[in-house]
Amino acid sequence: MTRKALAALLACALMVLGVGVEAQGPIRVGASLSLTGTYAKLGKNVHEGYQLCQKDLNAKGGLLGRKVEFVVYDDQSTPATAVRLYEKLITEDKVDAVMGPYSSPVTEAAANVTEKYKKVMVAPMAATTSIFKKNRKYIFMVISPAEVYLEGLVDMAAKKGLKTVAIVNEDTLFSKAAAAGAADIAKKKGMQVVFTEAYPKGNTDFSGLLTKLRATNPDVVAAATYFDDAVALTRQMKELNVNPKMYGVTVGGDLPEFYDTLKQNAEYIYGATQWEATLPYSGNKEFFEAYKKDFAHEPSYHSAAAYAGCLVYAEAVRRAGTLDADKVREQLLKLEMRTMFGDYKVDADGFQTAHKMVTFQWQGEKKVTVWPDDLAQGPARYPTPPWTQR
């Protein structure tokens, strides 16, 4: 009897061990994302990008012979919650790796945690330069920095001979940097910045700001926005009859929902994007189709960057042959890679230097790439007619 029991126990132990040898269980990748709150719309797209990457990696046999599995929590779009969640992911859940959260402010906060525990974090959703210039060792940038978001708009305006620009921004890390970058570029191109103002996150009433802006009668309105404020700002520009010759926003303006929400009022509006489904990078079409099939809507650049960031991390792990943070870090610093999102290459600070932005304009319910010239699908519809004549 005892012998039988012993044998059974031994068999059990062997089975457990055997399983352990064949596969060590999945590589668990932790992230907090803004699934609710102000950034929910975009956070969800990032989540889907990660999910698709997980699926595609696993379909190709996983990473280092192990399955990849994302562990995602909701940070409600607040940096403080993200800090707590990354702490939990690393110390309690003991995840093998982490990926970045959505938005610069949240990444800035979370980076303190990942840095403390020496975890490599590829942060595909942080576009603020300062995050990467604080002597952090383990954080890597994927997208173009905030400062160049409005470059296309300003450059086109300068080429058309426009003289004055008004710049407004949400008073958060990313938007401030985008606004400052736009002001710099405008001055370099000989334009005059006639109005600047920041508004708090979550602001819904822009009447005071727009009234002042209208009084300066700018040729160009450059708005460093997220999604909700971009929508509110546009509606209220129409309500207050503010008529610049060109009006562009940064983040949010590229989402299909931007047009769905604003309908024909979105026409003529310029937006900047890190990525478009139509850009001729290899694997882009396949990514677009697979994403649409899985999530029943089109990917935004957030989805694409998240997916690409995940691929970049996976490639570095593959080259390092281990999950060891310092070895993966070395590979990430050396890596030069072209994904469906464009080029990846970072400087010694992990700051992105290879990736390119494009500017589009909403024309007849579609985004048409209008800048830079070598990627443009067509000319911009210029000038933007006054609201009363549409």
Next chain:
Amino acid sequence: MLGQVIVSGILSGALYAMVALGLALIFGVMRVINIAHGPLLMLGAYCTWLLYVGLGLNPLLTVPVSMAVLFVIGLVLQRTLVFRVVDAPELSSLLLTFGVSIAIVNLAQLVFTSDLRAVEYITGSWVIGRLAFSKPRVIAFLFALGVTALAFLFLQRTRLGKAIRATSQSREVAMVCGIDVGRVHMFTFGLASALAAAGGALLAVIVAIQPEMGGVWTFKSFLVIVLGGAGNYPGALLGGMLLGLVEQLASLFLTTQLSEVVAYVLLVVVLLVRPSGLLGGRQT
């Protein structure tokens, strides 16, 4: 510029006044500070959006429907939960309505998702000289004035309205006079929710809506009734207009970021100088 800002201030002021009147009613009659007021407003906004998108109803016609729906929700809330804290210390009512508001917001996130929704009904503006009168805001303004006027008429003229005011002045005396205080409480909560719903329905035409839009309205309404005098109904009207103007003027002369600071500094000043509000409290 100043003219434009005053126009914008008055236009939003009427909306503030109407929504705050609901909060003032509940506080006056039950001494309950209803944190869920803003989330109820949000439900009103979604009612309008659903009717507009689902049935293609004219958004302005949906205002009474949203009000009716939220009136019933208000009744149920009062009957099942709020009546329990009417005589309890004010902290209990704060906690209860805080919990209710979290529940409402999260349910709304589940049902409607956090996506921005918009009712693209009337956009743009009437331009008169240098002044732009935003079409949706002017319409919302007129509606808000109308609804507020009706609510006042109701409070002044009808038997039930008088019963509400009597209960608000002294519950004991009202009871002695044969007023069914329980019923008055229920009705008041329903009416207040309907006022919030009207605000939400009109807001849906002005701005894009999402489940978390309500929170700021709880605070603004609170600000308005403190300015006007807690429990003082005409005071809510004055407070609403005042808040609208102060916000706009502050964003003109200072910055958009400071406009809310100014509004809340005003709150502190009023509390220091005239703790019972500009028109004094509870003189109904």
